[in-house]
Amino acid sequence: MRPRRGNGRNAAAPAAAQDASRYRAPADSLIRAATRDSAAWNRMAELVDTFGPRFSGTPELERAIDWIVEQMKRDGLENVHTEPVMVPRWVRGQESATLLSPRNAELKDAMMLRRMQARGQRPRVRLRMGAQTLPDVQSRNVVAEIRGRERPEEVVVVGGHIGSWDITPGAMDDDGGCVASREAVRLMKALALRPRRTVRVVLWTNEENGIRRGNAYRDAHRAELPNHVLAIESDAGVFAPRGFSITATDAAFEAVRSIGRLLAPIGADSVGRGGSGADIGPIMALGAPGMGLEVDRSRYFWYHHTAADTLDKLDPREVARSVAATRLPGNSKRLPELSRCLDGTLPPRVPPLPRHSAELTPASGSAAAVQRGGPLPHYSGGRDSLRTIALRRPGARTAGKATHATNPCSRSTRTLDKTPSHAEISARAEISASTRGRF
Numbered sequence: 060m061r062p063r064r065g066n067g068r069n070a071a072a073p074a075a076a077q078d079a080s081r082y083r084a085p086a087d088s089l090i091r092a093a094t095r096d097s098a099a100w101n102r103m104a105e106l107v108d109t110f111g112p113r114f115s116g117t118p119e120l121e122r123a124i125d126w127i128v129e130q131m132k133r134d135g136l137e138n139v140h141t142e143p144v145m146v147p148r149w150v151r152g153q154e155s156a157t158l159l160s161p162r163n164a165e166l167k168d169a170m171m172l173r174r175m176q177a178r179g180q181r182p183r184v185r186l187r188m189g190a191q192t193l194p195d196v197q198s199r200n201v202v203a204e205i206r207g208r209e210r211p212e213e214v215v216v217v218g219g220h221i222g223s224w225d226i227t228p229g230a231m232d233d234d235g236g237c238v239a240s241r242e243a244v245r246l247m248k249a250l251a252l253r254p255r256r257t258v259r260v261v262l263w264t265n266e267e268n269g270i271r272r273g274n275a276y277r278d279a280h281r282a283e284l285p286n287h288v289l290a291i292e293s294d295a296g297v298f299a300p301r302g303f304s305i306t307a308t309d310a311a312f313e314a315v316r317s318i319g320r321l322l323a324p325i326g327a328d329s330v331g332r333g334g335s336g337a338d339i340g341p342i343m344a345l346g347a348p349g350m351g352l353e354v355d356r357s358r359y360f361w362y363h364h365t366a367a368d369t370l371d372k373l374d375p376r377e378v379a380r381s382v383a384a385t386r387l388p389g390n391s392k393r394l395p396e397l398s399r400c401l402d403g404t405l406p407p408r409v410p411p412l413p414r415h416s417a418e419l420t421p422a423s424g425s426a427a428a429v430q431r432g433g434p435l436p437h438y439s440g441g442r443d444s445l446r447t448i449a450l451r452r453p454g455a456r457t458a459g460k461a462t463h464a465t466n467p468c469s470r471s472t473r474t475l476d477k478t479p480s481h482a483e484i485s486a487r488a489e490i491s492a493s494t495r496g497r498f
């Protein structure tokens with residue numbers, strides 16, 4: 060019988076600890092292999108050097124996908140294939156951001172807006188945006204596996220997203236997450252450590268401006284979703300790993316915390332609550348437990364979604380440790396406790412994500428935003444030639460959409476998918492404007 064939510068913690072903990080200790084030796088061998096191996100770093104470098112920005116709908120993204128598929132086949136991964144996804148095609152145009160009030164200047168320092176707002180000022184910004192939204196095009200999710208030795212029908216999904224914004228090579232967002240996922244499975248294969256369950260690498264296309272890839276996977280694999288025991292997303296950079304966050308029951312949380320201790324040698328044994336991600340969101344919404352790799356994010360948003368997201372900002376040793384941290388699940392006998400929730404003893408849906416700190420407010424001939432967060436490093440916008448954004452103080456009366464976030468990339472997609480014309484304001488990242496006047 061599966062433990063009920065809330066009363067499984069005590070019963071689960073000793074068993075989980077005992078179970079996890081059995082994997083000390085293979086865990087240590089994977090950690091050793093990952094931290095001595097420069098393959099992850101070299102592959103990250105080759106991808107960003109060769110293909111550069113990999114925005115949704117571009118030939119560069121598709122060529123990168125072809126290259127990854129070939130590599131996975133050469134690595135001996137199993138069931139390597141792609142799955143079609145129709146993705147939006149958005150093309151950046153002329154754009155500018157000018158501060159109109161309290162003074163006139165080209166807007167470079169987005170944190171300045173935050174400071175003004177905190178002081179009670181009401182800065183006004185003029186955006187010029189000439190982007191276009193073209194018809195959707197077909198892209199692909201990449202899927203590869205190492206089949207489970209005992210329960211091959213049970214699946215642990217692990218992945219990151221291949222695509223990047225159009226202006227950035229996306230070394231940390233999310234070439235690193237993709238490579239960590241791929242290398243974790245490649246190392247299992249290389250070390251002949253066949254997991255108990257099937258570990259399935261899913262590299263997602265079109266993460267940055269839509270959630271089509273997660274929906275496509277959910278729809279293509281709907282019949283086997285009850286056997287998805289865990290979905291892991293790595294999309295917070297590949298800085299020094301700290302551990303994982305997980306959305307699951309108390310019993311499952313204790314099991315993962317126990318397993319997580321195996322990562323103490325690389326300082327990645329912290330396990331907290333709240334794991335999620337934009338890519339795995341659609342299958343989490345149907346009950347799959349979700350887990351996110353947590354890393355030191357102190358530098359992530361210095362470069363996030365900018366042209367400065369390049370490999371030189373990353374440390375090969377930290378990348379190797381992220382690979383090591385990503386390789387773990389799939390073995391533990393306790394994983395079925397993470398699994399599913401369809402018997403009614405576990406919560407049927409993930410709890411709502413915390414409310415994000417940005418809202419959009421359509422205003423007469425303009426757009427207004429409440430912005431309570433961080434920098435606005437770049438602007439990407441719509442066909443409309445001119446918009447004005449007024450930043451209001453927190454708590455001002457607003458209407459429109461709110462985005463959510465627990466993961467640096469998840470916040471954007473919820474809004475974007477509901478607003479196909481590409482609208483986004485995030486506390487930390489960027490303003491993107493609509494081509495259909497909805498912003």
Ligand SMILES: [Zn+2]
Nearest residue numbers: 232233294468
């Ligand atoms: Zn990302």
